[in-house]
Amino acid sequence: MTATFYPPKKSDSAIIPNGILATGYASFIVSNINGLTIPDSVTKIEGFSFYGTKLTEVNLPNSITYIGEVKTLISMKLPLNIYELKIGCFFNTRLTSIELPESLKIINSGCFTNCPNLKRVVLPENLTTLNGKVFDTTTELVFKENSNFYINDYYVIMTKDNQTVSQYIGGNEAKEIPILSDVIEIKSSSFKDKSLLRKIIFETNSKLKIVQNEAFSGCNNIECIELPRSLTKIGGKAFYNCYKLKSITLSECTSLGKNVFENCNELTTISMEDSSLTILGDSVFSNCTSLNNIYLPISLTTIGFSTFSGCTSLTLVLFHDKISSIGNNCFENCNLEEVDLSICTSLTSISEYCFSGNTHLSEIKLPSTISVINSYSFSNTGILIFTCPLSLEKIYSDSFLSCVSLSTIVIPSECRLSSISGGSFRNCFSIKNITCKNSNYVVVTGALFDIHMTSLILFPPASPVKFFSLPGSTTNIGEGAFMSCINLVSIMIPSDSVIEISQNAFEGCDHLSCGCEIENQSKTFLTTLISISKLPSRCTHDCLSLCSIKIINNIQSNFLIHPFIAMLL
Known part of the structure; x- marks a missing residue:
């Protein structure tokens, strides 16, 4: 049974009935009590139980273990039976x-940080684990004679066997700190935000295996x-914002957390091709603006979200055949100037924004297994020619947005x-x-339609064609279909066949000097053309100098002729 809520208007002292086993999360929040009696039946005090109350001191029975x-x-x-204090247990308190009992074995990261009034703590002899940055540097720590910990000459809390660095409690000063060769693990946040530290020195015969989360974060x-x-494992944000870090070797590393080297602006060299890494986590090298070449590990299968995003000097990445997943914005x-994924035959999709913004990327080689190209995958790149892989099934919107150098699209006959x-x-x-021999699409007068010509997908903006008429079978003009077709002088939209015109279909068609001949003169249809499809309003008229011969829409005798209007000057 749990005490889940205490009425907020109740004041004075409260008594938890005997038999209650725990207080619920925030159970006394904003109540007016100034005293509390807790019976021996209670074994658990959930987080924020006393938050917002007037309580300054509570006698906790020894039955409590959490x-x-x-x-x-x-x-x-x-209480005498407390074994562990959880992460941030007393963080930011008054x-x-x-008084810590001898039963206490583990104190987790952040437990007593941001406690400016806590001036002195005596640590129990039986304490075995200080999981990272536990105390403020202003708190005096007293270790008993038989303690498992000591503070070395550089103000680093060490285990007596010298195998673990728990926390640096010295000042934020411009100095060097040596790490003993026997050290196996550096705990989380140990040196976090020591922005003036200049150098961490590892002895040549170092046995270091683990650097935990945020260990050197903010040591800029x-x-x-x-x-x-x-070194085999590096936790998340371990070197986050270490701006002046220049080179890293990860030859034996098997695990990298998220954001490990993010914003390491001067990092120029990463040696990890000999490692056995299988996963590069999210944003591991994000915004490492000095990186220029990356040779990925042969064992690598997964690259996370934004792993290399913002690496503005990165020109070359060498991929290997085991890669099966590349995350969004990677x-x-x-x-990048060239991307060769042809060897990555386990890769089935190109994720959103994966290569977006690589303005010098002129060539991309995709594997024969790619079935999906997601939105913005290659947007704003320098790709010149795009040939669809035979395995490709779907191209999502804006996949090639603003690829201003793209001149040719090829859809092979056997493409899916x-x-x-x-x-x-x-x-x-x-x-x-646009070259297409595929059974799902057809190219007529340079424009790409679905095979039944019911939907216009794209009219090539750089096409030399000046006069164009939609087939009578066309019911839909796709988004941006005529966008920036500056060579077009006139467009004919016949009868009432077109029922849907998507956004920005005519945006940037600024040279329609002969306008757009529209047989459907309904006010709603014309309004849609101007407001949604971005047809310049001055273009909703016929060219007086143009002689049109209109072919009836229902003529089916000649595939190449029946959709069009012969336009003669």
């Missing part, structure tokens, strides 16, 4: 004193960390492509040629 976040108390004597003046080859806004979303090639002003 305490969540405590935010209001000033003084506390912990605590002035605390560290110029050199030569990580030992023995190489966004890099400086069955879906091209509207706007897939929006703002690709240089497209001149």
Whole structure:
């Protein structure tokens, strides 16, 4: 049974009935109690139980074995049976004193940080684990004679066997700190935000295997960390914002957390091709603006979201055949010139924004297994020619948005492509040629239609064709279908066949000097053309100098002729 809620208007002292086993999360929140009696039946105090109350001190019975976040108390004597204090248990409290029992074995990261009034703590002899940055540097720590910990000459809390660095409690100073060769693990946040530290020195015979989360995060003046080859695991954000870090070797590493080297602006060299890494987590090297070449590990199967995004100097990445997944935004806004994924035969899709913003990327080689190209995958790149892989089934909208150098699209006859979303090639002003021998599509007068010519997908913006008429079978004009077709002088939309015109279909058709001949003169239809499809309003008229011979829409005798209007000057 759990005490889940105490009425907020109740004041004075409260008594938890005997038989209650736990207080619920935030159970006394914003109540007016100034005293609390807890029976021996209670074994668990959930987080924020006393938040918002007037309580400054509570007598906790020895039956309690678990305490969540405590935010209001000033003084506390912990029960004798407490074994572990969870992450951030007393974070950002007004605590002035605390008595820790000998039963306590583990204190987790952040437990007593942001406690400016906590001046002194005596640590029990039986304590075995300090999981990272536990105390503020202003708190005096007293280790008993037989403690498992000590503070070395560089103000680093070490285990007595010298195998673990728990926390640096020295000042934020411009100095070097050596790490003993026996150290196996550096705990989370150990040196976090020590922005003036200059150098961390590992001895040549270092046994270091693990660097935990945020261990050196925010050490933005560290110029050199030569990580030992023995290192196998690096936790999330371990070197986040280490701006001056220049080179990293990860030869034995098997695990990298998220954001490990994010914003390491001067990092130029990463040696990891000999490692056995299988996963590169999200944003591991994001915004490492000095990186230029990456040789991925042969064992690598997965590259996460934004792993190399913003690496603006990155020109070359060497991929291997085991890669099966590349996350969204992975190489966004890099400086890649060529991408060869042809060997990655386990890869089936190109994710959103994967190579977006690589303005110098002129050539992309896709594997024979790619079935999907997602939105913005190659947007704003320098691709010149795109040939659909035979395995390709779907191209999503804006996949090639603003690829201003793209001149040719090729859809081979055996390609499986069955879906091209509207706007897939929006703002690709240089497209001149569309080659298609595929059974799902047809190219007529240079324009790409579905096989039944019911939907116009794209009219090439750089096509030399000046006069164009839609087939009578066309019911839909796709998003951006005529966008920036600056060579077009006149467009004919026949009878009432067209029932849907998508957004921006005519945007940028600024040279329609003969306008757009529209047989459907309904006000709603014309309004749609102007407001949604972006047809310039001045173009909704016929060219007086144009002689039109209109072919009846229902003539079916000649495939090449029946959809069109012969336009003669």
